[in-house]
Each structure stands twice: as C-alpha cells, then as structure tokens.
Amino acid sequence: DAGVIQSPRHEVTEMGQEVTLRCKPISGHDYLFWYRQTMMRGLELLIYFNNNVPIDDSGMPEDRFSAKMPNASFSTLKIQPSEPRDSAVYFCASSFPMNTQYFGPGTRLTVL
Amino acid sequence: EDQVTQSPEALRLQEGESSSLNCSYTVSGLRGLFWYRQDPGKGPEFLFTLYSAGEEKEKERLKATLTKKESFLHITAPKPEDSATYLCAVQGANFGNEKLTFGTGTRLTIIP
Numbered sequence: 001d002a003g004v005i006q007s008p009r010h011e012v013t014e015m016g017q018e019v020t021l022r023c024k025p026i027s028g029h030d031y032l033f034w035y036r037q038t039m040m041r042g043l044e045l046l047i048y049f050n051n052n053v054p055i056d057d058s059g060m061p062e063d064r065f066s067a068k069m070p071n072a073s074f075s076t077l078k079i080q081p082s083e084p085r086d087s088a089v090y091f092c093a094s095s096f097p098m099n100t101q102y103f104g105p106g107t108r109l110t111v112l
Numbered sequence: 113e114d115q116v117t118q119s120p121e122a123l124r125l126q127e128g129e130s131s132s133l134n135c136s137y138t139v140s141g142l143r144g145l146f147w148y149r150q151d152p153g154k155g156p157e158f159l160f161t162l163y164s165a166g167e168e169k170e171k172e173r174l175k176a177t178l179t180k181k182e183s184f185l186h187i188t189a190p191k192p193e194d195s196a197t198y199l200c201a202v203q204g205a206n207f208g209n210e211k212l213t214f215g216t217g218t219r220l221t222i223i224p
Contacts, residue, residue: 004155031210042216043156043199056211091155100146101212103155 004104006092012110018080021107024073025094033093033101034067034077043091049075050097082111114139114204118215125190126223133185133218135200143205145183146212147176150197159198190222 005024013019025032033048047057052069060067064083069075079086089108093101117136125131137145144163148156160169162178169176173194175186185198197219201212 033210033212043201043214045211045213048210050210055208093155095210097210098143100158100161102158103148105155106153 004092004094004102006090006104006107008107009105010108010110012112013082014112015083016081017111018078019082019086019109019111021077021090021092021109023075023077023092023104025075025092026102027073028096029094029102030097031095031101032069032075033095034075035091035093035103037089037091037106046077079109082109084111087111114202114211114213116200116202116213116215118198118200118218120218121216122219122221124221124223125187127191128189130186130188130190132187133198133220135183135185135215136181137183137200137202138181139202139204139213141205143203143209145178146201146203147183147185148199148201150199150217156199187220190220192222192224195220195222 007022031050034046035043037043046059047067049069067077087110089106091103091106093103095101115138119134144161146161147159149159150156160176165180167178173188177184197217199217201214203212
C-alpha cells in the first residue's frame with residue numbers, strides 16, 4: 001500500500017487567501033484524522049471521520065476551518081480566510097477501528 | 113481530559129550510551145498507549161502499542177514498558193540513526209473514542 005497521501009507537501013499563501021489541503025487515506029481504513037503540529041502546542045487533533053461522517057470536530061479552532069470527506073478515499077481541510085497564526089504542519093492519519101493510526105507526510109503551511 | 117507529559121524535552125547521548133525517555137499520563141480508562149518516532153520533515157511513524165500495566169514490547173534497540181501512570185522508552189546502545197523525536201500518545205477507553213492525545217515529544221540526538 002502507498003500509505004496515507006497528502007498534497008500539497010508545502011503551501012505558501014498570503015493572509016486572507018483560501019487554503020485547501022488534501023488527503024487520501026489507506027485503502028480500507030474506516031477512520032480519517034486531521035492533526036495540526038506546531039512547536040508550541042505539539043500535535044493536536046482537529047477533527048476525525050468514521051465512514052466519511054464527521055464524529056468529533058471539537059479541535060477545530062475556528063469557523064474559518066472546515067473539513068469534508070465526500071468519499072472513502074478523499075478528504076479536504078479548508079481554511080478560509082487564512083491567517084499567519086495558521087502556519088503549521090498539518091497531518092492526515094487513517095486507521096481501522098480501535099487500531100493504530102498511520103500518518104501521512106504532512107503539509108507545511110506558511111501564511112504570510 | 114486526557115493529558116500526556118513527556119520528559120526530558122531534549123536528550124543528547126553519545127553513541128552506545130543507554131537511557132530512558134519518560135511519558136506520564138492521566139486518562140479516564142486506558143485503551144492503549146502509543147509510541148511514535150518522528151524524523152524531521154516527516155510524519156510520525158508507529159513503533160509500539162501497550163495496553164495494560166506490566167506489558168513490555170521490544171524492537172531492535174528500543175523497549176517500551178507501561179505502568180498505571182507512566183511509560184518508559186528504553187534505548188539500549190543507541191546509534192546515530194536513532195536520532196529523532198519520540199512521541200507518546202494515549203487513547204481513552206470511552207465507548208467509540210478513537211482520539212489520541214499526544215505529548216510534545218522528546219527530541220533525541222545520538223552523537224557519533
């Protein structure tokens with residue numbers, strides 16, 4: 001298996017622009033997770049899905065953040081409008097139920 | 113709320129100098145404690161899952177142990193390629209919970 005795939009790997013944008021991050025989970029995994037990693041706060045869970053349905057979005061910082069999973073093989077995390085404090089590395093992970101989460105390579109987002 | 117504290121924040125060892133990393137946790141019922149390794153610019157890579165106090169798991173120069181309050185990652189005769197950030201995470205036993213709560217990690221440097 002190719003593992004979790006994320007795109008783009010790097011994104012540089014200006015404040016106020018819309019940013020869309022993409023994730024393809026491991027085939028067959030029921031759960032998909034979006035995390036954000038910063039030096040100050042470490043790795044934080046933003047939202048997770050089960051069978052394409054959002055289960056817990058309590059980690060989503062503001063209404064500027066939204067996530068969708070239109071099918072079992074694709075998810076997006078959107079930030080609109082972006083702000084400099086959104087600069088971080090965003091990871092997607094996937095898993096079977098009650099099982100190990102496998103992470104993608106991450107998207108490094110820089111908002112100028 | 114689940115909490116994970118890792119210590120030390122950073123550790124520098126000479127090649128061959130054994131040591132241990134600590135992960136202290138509080139959780140309302142533990143389903144699993146996870147150790148991940150993260151190299152710069154990459155996503156976390158799964159190492160171990162521990163489920164109950166007294167359990168131990170080994171992989172090459174690494175051994176993870178678990179008590180009711182903490183976990184240790186013992187590194188025996190480390191090599192430079194063991195240099196990485198080691199992350200600890202817990203998953204609570206609440207029904208339907210798939211969330212992982214991560215510590216901020218220990219950055220390990222092995223000096224040749």
